[in-house]
Every structure is written in C-alpha cells, then in structure tokens.
Amino acid sequence: MAESRRTGAPGGAKRDTYTPETLLAVAVEVFLERGYDGTSMEHLSRAAGISKSSIYHHVRGKEELLHRAVSRALDGLFGVLDEPAARTGRAVDRLEAVARGTTEVLMAELPYVTLLLRVRGNTETERWAMERRRDFDARVAALLKEAVADGDLRADVDVRLATRLLFGMINSIAEWYRPRAGNAHDDAEVAGAVVTLAFAGLRT
Amino acid sequence: MAESRRTGAPGGAKRDTYTPETLLAVAVEVFLERGYDGTSMEHLSRAAGISKSSIYHHVRGKEELLHRAVSRALDGLFGVLDEPAARTGRAVDRLEAVARGTTEVLMAELPYVTLLLRVRGNTETERWAMERRRDFDARVAALLKEAVADGDLRADVDVRLATRLLFGMINSIAEWYRPRAGNAHDDAEVAGAVVTLAFAGLRT
Numbered sequence: 001m002a003e004s005r006r007t008g009a010p011g012g013a014k015r016d017t018y019t020p021e022t023l024l025a026v027a028v029e030v031f032l033e034r035g036y037d038g039t040s041m042e043h044l045s046r047a048a049g050i051s052k053s054s055i056y057h058h059v060r061g062k063e064e065l066l067h068r069a070v071s072r073a074l075d076g077l078f079g080v081l082d083e084p085a086a087r088t089g090r091a092v093d094r095l096e097a098v099a100r101g102t103t104e105v106l107m108a109e110l111p112y113v114t115l116l117l118r119v120r121g122n123t124e125t126e127r128w129a130m131e132r133r134r135d136f137d138a139r140v141a142a143l144l145k146e147a148v149a150d151g152d153l154r155a156d157v158d159v160r161l162a163t164r165l166l167f168g169m170i171n172s173i174a175e176w177y178r179p180r181a182g183n184a185h186d187d188a189e190v191a192g193a194v195v196t197l198a199f200a201g202l203r204t
Numbered sequence: 205m206a207e208s209r210r211t212g213a214p215g216g217a218k219r220d221t222y223t224p225e226t227l228l229a230v231a232v233e234v235f236l237e238r239g240y241d242g243t244s245m246e247h248l249s250r251a252a253g254i255s256k257s258s259i260y261h262h263v264r265g266k267e268e269l270l271h272r273a274v275s276r277a278l279d280g281l282f283g284v285l286d287e288p289a290a291r292t293g294r295a296v297d298r299l300e301a302v303a304r305g306t307t308e309v310l311m312a313e314l315p316y317v318t319l320l321l322r323v324r325g326n327t328e329t330e331r332w333a334m335e336r337r338r339d340f341d342a343r344v345a346a347l348l349k350e351a352v353a354d355g356d357l358r359a360d361v362d363v364r365l366a367t368r369l370l371f372g373m374i375n376s377i378a379e380w381y382r383p384r385a386g387n388a389h390d391d392a393e394v395a396g397a398v399v400t401l402a403f404a405g406l407r408t
Contacts, residue, residue: 092407144406153406157397161389165401168376169369176368185365193361197369201405202348202357203296 018050020058020068027065028111036066036115037122063125066115070129073116076105077136092152095143096195103170103191107177114174137163166198222254224262224272231269232315240270240319241326267329270319274333277320280309281340296356299347300399307374307395311381318378341367370402 026048030039039062045052059065080086080101086094106113116133119126141163147153153162173190185193230252234243243266249256263269284290284305290298310317320337323330345367351357357366377394389397 152408154400154404154408157400157406158389158393161394161397162401162406164380165373165376165397166406168379169373172369172372172376175372185362189362190365193365193369196358196361197366197405198401199405199407200358201401201403202361202366202370203403204356204358 018048018054018058023048023050023055023058024065024068024072025111027062028069028115031066031069031115032111032118036062036119036126063123066123067125067128069112070116070119070125073105073109073112074129074132074136076109076113077102078132080105081136081139090152091143091146091150092199095140095147095153096199098140098143099166099170099198100191100195102167103173103194104187106170106173107179107187107190110174110177110179117171117174137167140167169198170194222252222258222262227252227254227259227262228269228272228276229315231266232273232319235270235273235319236315236322240266240323240330267327270327271329271332273316274320274323274329277309277313277316278333278336278340280313280317281306282336284309285340285343294356295347295350295354296403299344299351299357300403302344302347303370303374303402304395304399306371307377307398308391310374310377311383311391311394314378314381314383321375321378341371344371373402374398 027039027044030043030047034043041052041055041062044055044062044065048055059068080098083097083101085097086101088094116129119129119133121127121130141159144153144163145159148155148159173194177190231243231248234247234251238247245256245259245266248259248266248269252259263272284302287301287305289301290305292298320333323333323337325331325334345363348357348367349363352359352363377398381394
C-alpha cells in the first residue's frame with residue numbers, strides 16, 4: 001500500500017490526478033527531509049508540482065497534512081492492539097503479537113511512522129500525537145506488567161525500562177530499513193528477529 | 205566526568221577560564237540543538253559567551269570541534285573493545301561485555317555519543333566518523349558470528365540483523381536517558397537490562 005502511494009506521488013502524477021492521498025505522501029517526504037518546522041507551503045508546492053492554492057483546495061494548511069500523516073501511523077499502531085492475537089490469550093503471547101505487529105506496521109508505513117517518531121511537540125497536533133504515543137506505550141507497559149504477574153516474563157527487569165528498550169529496538173529499524181531497495185531482510189524476517197531477540201534472547 | 209564538564213560550561217565559566225575542553229562541551233550542545241550544518245561560528249561564539257577570535261585561538265573552526273567531539277565518543281566505544289572482558293574468554297561473554305560497556309559509554313558520554321549517532325556524512329570528518337562506526341559494528345558482528353559458531357548464540361537470527369537490533373536498542377537509550385535529572389533508572393540497571401533482554405530474553 002505504502003509503495004503504490006509513494007511511486008504515484010512525486011515524479012509521475014499530473015496536476016489533475018492529485019488527491020489528498022498523493023499530496024500527503026509528498027508532504028511527508030518533505031517533512032522528513034526539512035523537518036516539519038522548516039517546511040513552508042512554498043516547499044510543499046514545489047515538491048508536489050502544484051500551486052499553493054491547489055494545495056489549499058485539499059487542506060487548510062501544513063498542520064492538517066501533519067495531522068493526517070501521524071494519524072495514519074497511529075491508526076496502524078493502535079490497530080495492532082485491536083487485532084485478535086493482541087486481545088485474547090495469555091498476556092505474554094499478546095505482547096509478542098504487539099511487538100511483531102508494531103514492527104510490521106513500522107515497515108509497511110515507514111515514512112508515516114518515522115514522522116511520528118520525530119514529532120517533538122511544538123504544535124497542537126504534535127502534542128496530541130505525543131499524547132497518543134504515550135497512551136500506546138502505557139497500554140503495552142500494562143500488558144508487560146500482566147505478563148510478569150502471570151510469571152511468564154522475568155520480574156528482574158523494570159517494566160518501564162523493558163518497554164522502552166523493546167520499542168527502542170523496534171523504532172530503530174526506521175533508521176536503516178528501506179522497502180524494496182535491495183533490502184537484505186524481508187519484513188517477516190525482521191519482525192521475527194525482533195520477537196526472538198526480545199523474548200527468547202540471543203543465547204542458546 | 206561528563207557531568208563536571210557540562211556544569212562547568214555554559215553558564216558558570218568566565219572568559220579566562222575557557223579551555224578547549226569546556227569550549228567543546230558548549231559546541232556539542234549547540235551542534236545537538238541546531239544540527240552541525242546549521243551551526244555557525246557566530247552561534248558558537250554567542251553560546252560560549254566569548255568572541256569568535258577567542259574560539260579561533262583554541263581551534264581552526266567548527267569542523268575541528270566536531271572532530272574532537274566524535275573522537276571522544278569513538279575513543280570511548282573502541283575503548284570497550286580493548287577492555288580485558290572484551291578480549292578474553294568465550295565470544296558470547298566478550299559480546300555481552302561489549303553490549304554492557306557500549307551502553308555505559310553511551311550514558312557516561314551522552315552528548316558526544318548522541319552527536320556521533322546523528323553524523324550523516326557531509327564533511328570529511330563526518331565521513332571519517334561513519335567509517336569508524338562501521339568498523340566498530342563490523343568488529344561486533346564478527347564477535348557475534350564467532351559466538352554463533354561456538355554454539356553459544358542461536359543460529360536462526362541473521363548476524364547482521366541481530367547486530368543492528370542490538371545496537372538499535374542500545375542507541376535508542378540516548379533518546380530518553382538523562383543523567384541526574386530525576387532519572388528513574390541508574391546506569392548499572394539500564395546496562396544490566398540491555399544485556400538481560402538481548403541475551404536471555406524477557407520470557408522466563
């Protein structure tokens with residue numbers, strides 16, 4: 001999905017084929033390159049190859065584009081928590097499903113999740129996104145705590161610290177993973193490695 | 205060590221007490237805030253509270269400051285590989301010592317390592333630092349490979365992928381760890397959690 005959007009956006013699309021969807025993909029690329037604060041409507045207009053007034057036809061401004069972009073990432077991440085594997089069964093297995101699913105969403109929605117991870121809180125949208133990220137982390141931490149109480153996860157690592165390290169590992173994938181571009185690892189291998197390393201450890 | 209430097213630098217120091225050391229600490233703060241490319245000698249002069257010519261008394265320019273800063277991080281990291289625990293014994297134990305030591309260096313030299321992690325390669329110094337980082341990663345990957353050959357590490361996770369995930373987890377600590385500032389976890393706890401999670405896994 002992310003692929004078709006990306007290929008459709010910067011080079012190929014003509015003015016009249018622009019949709020809020022393709023405009024969003026271009027905007028996210030520019031935000032990632034220049035930073036959200038450093039991006040003007042002029043930059044977006046040049047990158048999209050359409051006039052500023054055409055952009056205003058689709059959105060009220062750049063903050064709306066940011067909101068849509070991080071919403072897409074957040075919808076993907078919260079969607080993982082709603083999947084059956086994350087809702088039923090032992091807490092430790094649900095936690096594994098969440099770790100795997102989060103990794104898969106990060107890879108499938110790479111630019112959107114990368115943007116979400118860089119959000120720092122200068123605008124209302126950014127503060128809202130950070131709040132939603134904290135909600136997500138809190139739900140995962142609660143799952144981890146439950147799994148420790150079940151006796152399925154070790155009690156000698158602090159729950160908050162374990163949550164941070166687990167997501168630190170997952171989020172770091174955004175720094176080197178690139179879809180298609182001769183990637184040495186496929187998505188299932190990466191998600192599997194995360195789960196193996198975090199839950200079973202590297203030692204035999 | 206990093207502490208005393210940091211407290212000595214921006215507010216307290218007087219002109220005549222400036223040393224290459226305190227100037228470096230201020231420069232790293234500015235590089236982290238503005239990005240290296242976005243930092244001018246004027247910015248450094250203002251942040252340090254000394255004239256540009258005073259700065260030129262200490263260094264040839266901002267690239268020399270960058271070089272000193274990333275060298276300090278790299279010296280710390282390569283120092284870990286030279287410690288006895290990383291040089292003798294089974295590969296898996298040496299690898300554990302490297303993971304623990306790297307985490308400790310990251311926390312002790314936080315601004316310097318954070319700067320190193322952000323280096324992207326626009327100048328000769330940046331390209332050199334990236335090359336040194338690759339050397340470091342290659343030496344760790346070799347250790348991991350050796351531990352797999354010894355039968356001490358699982359063979360079902362690709363060595364390069366495991367190295368990336370392990371360092372992704374460690375490097376992510378730079379995003380939330382702050383020395384002193386009411387930190388919930390002490391350094392030994394964080395380094396211990398990294399080793400436990402990566403080598404033994406979270407499951408009981």
